[in-house]
Amino acid sequence: MTVIHTPVAGSAAAAGYAELAARFGPVFERIAEGALRRDLDRELPFEPVRWLNAERFGALRVPVSHGGFGASLETMVRLLVDLAAADPNVAHLYRSHIGFVEALRWEAAGVRERWYGRAAAGETVGNASTEKGGNALGSVATRLIRDDGGYRIEGEKFYSTGTIFAEWTMVTAGLDSGEDRHFAIVRTNQPGVEILDDWDGFGQKLTGTGTTRFRGARVEAGDVFPRRLEATHQSAVFQLVLLSVLAGIARASRDEAASIVRSRTRTFNTGSGALFREDPLILQVVGRIGAKAFAAEAAVVAAAREIDAALEERDFVRANVAVDNAQVVVPELALGAAQQLFEATGASSVSTAKGLDRHWRNAQTVATHNPAAFKARQLGDHLVNGTVPVGLNAIGEARQA
16 A cells, blocks of 8 residues: 655745845854865864754754744755855755755654654754665665664665764665665664765865765664655755755855955966956956856756745656756856866966865866766757656666676
8 A cells, every 4th residue: 555645835934045044144154264274184074064053954944843944945055055155065965964854745744753853953864875886776785684673784885975974874775675775764873883084086075975884783663764756856856955066166166266366466468467357358257257156056046946846746857857957057067167267367376275176176076976968868858758857866887788
């Protein structure tokens, strides 16, 4: 028998962008002040995460009736862009938590009550879904073993973004009965959970995207969920978070370019000979960076608005088409903005101490999560042939012919 749970409705008392920006804006400013130093020193942002959790940033999408802010996806995305402009690592590490909160709207009332309450209290959920290699496409090696009314979990995950900062982590695992693709919510500060800071990517270095090992860690029976059809909406939101991060990086590149050009006194004899801030060619470059940042943010906000509407209609195809449209163009815009930053500056801009390369490194790292080529093909197939976009994403070893 299929049980369909009634999703949580919105609230007229939901907080809007202006109210929430006033609440979180000062925290974002504090986070921005230390972003360059943290990147240079490879210092994980535990303190910024504590600041945000104290203000209950993870409760943005928790309904007002359950103690949250009840924000729309559009409002949340605008705040994520603000945060990513301050430090894209910090915005990125909340991705799994945001996706988990989205999935709760389709769960039973008791599950929603328990987990909304935890999110409203400032607790967060990290990610432990992907395995580094060996598992066939669409399957996982991590297993849930029934034990004493609950489960024990065994396995190893990589790309565990956010888990090192979180009280819980969302693990993709199969049941010992053979059923695959369940989600288990595992408390991180218990015996049998080992979290390593071994992420060696050249960008987004501070997201805690490393290894998590599970050796008999306890999972309560009520914290294991099957992967639902409605999870296609969750998948769209996962992508939306990364697109918001890219839009924030584009904005940061714009602001860096404007600041450097505004204060620069050195120039080139091959230019107009004027100060950079008066040179029409340099101003054109900065203008193009600004246009890319504007377009990236506009695309992400438009996608969020579409998904908000799709949720009201339970139209999951509409949600995935919206995010696919943004996925095709936003990475290129963000990477272009980060690259053009160096066209508006001199050789001194490549100084390691200035850390301007972090914008491109971070944008490139985020862009690799959902290759635009696959999304463009999927979008074209939908437009031409009416093919329903794939919403439930998976990764693993390719099938051999």
